Amino acid sequence: MPKINLIYFGSVTDVTGCPAEPFDAPATLNELNELLHLRYPALLVVRYRLSVNRQLTTENMKLTEGDEIALLPPFAGG
Amino acid sequence: MTTSMHLVEGPLTTDVVGREVSSHQSGTSAGAHTFFLGQVRSDQVEGKTVAAIEYSAYDGMVDPVIQSIKNQIFEEFSDLISLHIYHSTGLVRSGEISMLIMVSAGHRKQSFAALEKCVELIKEKLPVWKKEIFSDGTSRWIQ
Numbered sequence: 001m002p003k004i005n006l007i008y009f010g011s012v013t014d015v016t017g018c019p020a021e022p023f024d025a026p027a028t029l030n031e032l033n034e035l036l037h038l039r040y041p042a043l044l045v046v047r048y049r050l051s052v053n054r055q056l057t058t059e060n061m062k063l064t065e066g067d068e069i070a071l072l073p074p075f076a077g078g
Numbered sequence: 079m080t081t082s083m084h085l086v087e088g089p090l091t092t093d094v095v096g097r098e099v100s101s102h103q104s105g106t107s108a109g110a111h112t113f114f115l116g117q118v119r120s121d122q123v124e125g126k127t128v129a130a131i132e133y134s135a136y137d138g139m140v141d142p143v144i145q146s147i148k149n150q151i152f153e154e155f156s157d158l159i160s161l162h163i164y165h166s167t168g169l170v171r172s173g174e175i176s177m178l179i180m181v182s183a184g185h186r187k188q189s190f191a192a193l194e195k196c197v198e199l200i201k202e203k204l205p206v207w208k209k210e211i212f213s214d215g216t217s218r219w220i221q
């Protein structure tokens with residue numbers, strides 16, 4: 001099973017309790033999101049978007065070894 | 079086209095402003111330098127006072143996003159000569175500066191317009207988060 005890296009930001013870190021962690025990747029991004037909801041049920045009420053290798057995405061895609069997936073709450077720069 | 083991107087640990091100091099202005103003294107094509115300085119406000123929230131903001135950023139994503147913002151701005155404003163952006167990470171106390179944008183253009187109109195557009199794009203697209211730290215030690219994420 002390929003290993004991916006998960007990175008968490010903002011309010012998501014309050015749910016995960018850590019800023020990053022390695023993860024055994026399922027086949028697709030959608031499956032990963034479902035697994036994350038099982039692991040961290042509180043994520044269901046947190047607004048966030050996903051990025052794959054530093055690109056925001058709203059589409060499902062296949063995951064591969066070494067992918068960097070980030071959970072990004074709404075931005076608040078400035 | 080001169081562009082640069084910096085994330086700075088802690089508050090931005092006025093040294094940065096002076097340095098940026100000095101670095102442009104040798105160039106003579108610009109007729110207007112316009113700055114935006116973002117300052118941490120001491121907001122009152124439910125009876126509590128904001129003492130500081132703690133910023134965090136997705137470092138690896140900041141540079142490509144900034145580059146894409148710069149590309150968009152340069153495409154839209156043909157009079158633009160340079161665009162510099164600095165944003166704080168970590169703790170910035172109220173009254174301190176957390177963001178600096180400097181736009182240089184041939185003339186003032188595009189300099190003002192490009193600056194405003196740049197601030198809006200940064201707020202919309204830059205992967206930065208902030209947590210308000212209140213004077214009583216409690217905190218909350220800004221969404």
